Amino acid sequence: MLNTPVPVLEVGGTHVTAALVDQAARELMGEAVREPLPAQGSAGEILGGIAAAAARIEAPPGACWGVAMPGPFDYEAGIGLFKGVGKFESLYGVDVGAELKRRLHPAPATLRFLNDADAFGIGEAVAGAAVGHARSVCITLGSGVGSAFLDQGQPVNDGPLVPPDGSVHLLSYGGRPLEETVSRRGIRAAYARAALDDPDVVPDVRAIAELARAGDRHAWAVLDHAFRALGAVLAPWLARFEATALVVGGSIAASWDLIEGPLRAGVDAVPHTGLGGKMVFRTAEHPCDAPLLGAAWWAARPQPATAGGR
Template sequence: MLTPVLEIGGTHVTAALVDTAEPALAHPAHRLALPAQGSADAILTGLAEAASRLTVADGAAWGVAVPGPFDYRRGVGLFEGVGKFDSLHGVDVGAELRTRLPVPPATLDFLNDADAFAIGEYAAGAARGHARAVCVTLGTGVGSAFLDHGVPVGSGPLVPPDGSAHLLAYGGKPLEDTVSRRGIRAAYTRAVAAGPGPVPDVRDIAALARAGDRSARIVLDHAFRALGEALAPWLCAFEATVLVVGGSIAGSWDLVEAPLRVGLAEGPDPRLAHRLPLRTSRRPAEAPLLGAAWWARRGADESGTRTGRWS
């Protein structure tokens, strides 16, 4: 059975049909622009427009990957002051989609976009075969998911609060002040005492580092070592069997891996730096779609209600 999914990003929505038996996309995905700053009706209309591009069977179980803050159990937006989707604050997105989708769904399973990415990598990517996988995405921020046999763990003593690495601190400040597009660009600007004018993006700073720019290399080394130091205690506590790194910054893996391992060696078990497999995403574009479908299919195959299920 093909499972329909929506992946909601900051500026786009992607709709796809996933063959969960493979798992793989059954057809090319449909990606449409989404007015993140628009009205609730405009955003919901955009989601419905993307969904209408799919040919969906009656009674399908849908998977919907959406960034937080969001009440995944109730399907209600909690966005407020985060710069996107503020008009969905308090909106019952599940109820709205149920009336707007071209074919009424049997269920809607909402899950966090970072969790969807990780589950996709667990189902068909770099985390496949690993019982205790930790996946992080590096870009505008630090997304994360701690998976126990493919199921996100968001509470308890073995994971950070909500399973979220972006809530961790480094040097007394939020980790994202150091490890993020914003943090890396700001650090490079300070390092070279840059005046007014365009600030190089991370890919440009990476290119400068490869070309011998010492300041660029120091900035990147510091950022990824900080990531390793912040994650190390939790990777040990969770007894992770793999760390998968995705997101746009992972494209500079040749500059990420070595300082990341140095940071891991600063944790409670220095052997972690050499023992733990580090992998980059194998399905960076498809993973959130595959993960959303896997989660929806899992929910359809189980009885009862679980976190994220809306029916």
């Protein structure tokens, strides 16, 4: 019911966030709580950390929880598939849904899992920068490139209109994986090659952005190249999906003043897309809360038996 608070969890690589969401108002009820999470820990330690965060919010008994999780994960079955990704590998093959049901108090009626990038996109589609757009693409820029292709707020993860699995990070630029150009590690590596005598001491992206604003031509060129590349890779898919809004979140989006121009230029440089002036480029309105709002929407919506996030 819309008037019932929806408890949600967002599981990240180093932390877990828990909150109650007012679905009618599309906003958090009180403050979200955040707990550290040992991504390299045992299954018990990780699940215990998630449960510890959940215990700090007053979830109603028998609630349906929304849980935003990174992949790889079987979102319909609630089973971890983490292998070879450097985090949560102790959860491989673990029925996370059953384990959390056992640990959460009061006991939930059910848990509905969805991909963390999809949760972010849904949050912006129902309560943020993509409101009013029937079709939107929401991406997150940080350690990698997360993506969500939204049709009326519903993530589209397969079919000819979206990249494989709806995942932009699986695409390439210049014959290399996109994330070698557009990601924290890609941008830092490019700056090290261009400007540094000591490649072992590389500033983070925020510092590179400050250098660009201060007139460092190497910093400016690296960022300009990265976001033009992102625009060029996205353009054909934006056109195919018939999106009218591109929303950018994630830690790197804090440098929106350095992203928007090159990103637009990269999109506009791709011929025959028909995008013209139809696209709206926006930074996220809820950079921190969007995944929580999206997880609540996912938990509260009527859901067919086969529904599940990526």
